[in-house]
Amino acid sequence: MKPIVRPGGRSARVQQAVHTAVRELQDELGRPELTIPLVAARAGVTPSTIYRRWGDLQELLSDVAVEHLRPDTPPEDHGHLLNDLRSWAAQFLEEMASPIGRAYIRDALLGGPDGDNAGQCSAYAADQISTMLARAAERGEETPDVETVIDRVVAPMMYRILFRPDGLTEEYALRLAQEAVEGFGTTR
Known part of the structure; x- marks a missing residue:
């Protein structure tokens, strides 16, 4: 398998925090209740960080989905x-x-x-x-x-x-x- 290229440093930490926040909030509140400001608050970033990187909630949810669907092992x-x-x-x-x-x-x-x-x-x-x-x-x-x-x-x-x-x-x-x-x- 080809290695997955991932961002490093602060970018990787932000991505991890935001993805974790999305998964936790989905489990706690359900998907219909998710908002960018709610995810940002949980992740410890500003909403503008999420908008700048992902554009909108659907693109963020898509990014989280792709990460989840990535196999961990061969x-x-x-x-x-x-x-x-x-x-x-x-x-x-x-x-x-x-x-x-x-x-x-x-x-x-x-x-x-x-x-x-x-x-x-x-x-x-x-x-x-x-x-x-x-x-x-x-x-x-x-x-x-x-x-x-x-x-x-x-x-x-x-x-x-x-x-x-x-x-x-x-x-x-x-x-x-x-x-x-x-x-x-x-x-x-």
């Missing part, structure tokens, strides 16, 4: 691509289909008119998939490319999460993983 190595992908897909679906996951997805999609935040979330998934595919290739397994896995696993899950949430089971995730690797010699 995907587990189960010794075979299909096993790796099954495990990852089941975990991905569980996290993203949860009420908090859906809220973060919506926030990521709504923030920033240029789509950078949604693109960053897509890059996280692509990096995780790339890690699994690289390990499989090192073991001599035939593998699909990243875009094939995105199209066959991530895209259908995200569509279902956002628009047709019925049937989002672990079995669904496992089936998508199986279908993603069929024809690449990795279906045992």
Whole structure:
């Protein structure tokens, strides 16, 4: 996985304080009650700091969502691509289909008119998939490319999460993983 470039020094402290304030206030008051002045007071910064850096509340919520959706660790190595992908897909679906996951997805999609935040979330998934595919290739397994896995696993899950949430089971995730690797010699 590529390292995430993060701001350093005061900028990093401000970002951390503001993100923490958003998460705490959402837990305490609920999302509808959030305001920039309330977040600023909790974070110990001025509202103008938040407006200058994030522009508005939606962009701030989107930034918090993207940070939350960033994986903390590489995907587990189960010794075979299909096993790796099954495990990852089941975990991905569980996290993203949860009420908090859906809220973060919506926030990521709504923030920033240029789509950078949604693109960053897509890059996280692509990096995780790339890690699994690289390990499989090192073991001599035939593998699909990243875009094939995105199209066959991530895209259908995200569509279902956002628009047709019925049937989002672990079995669904496992089936998508199986279908993603069929024809690449990795279906045992």
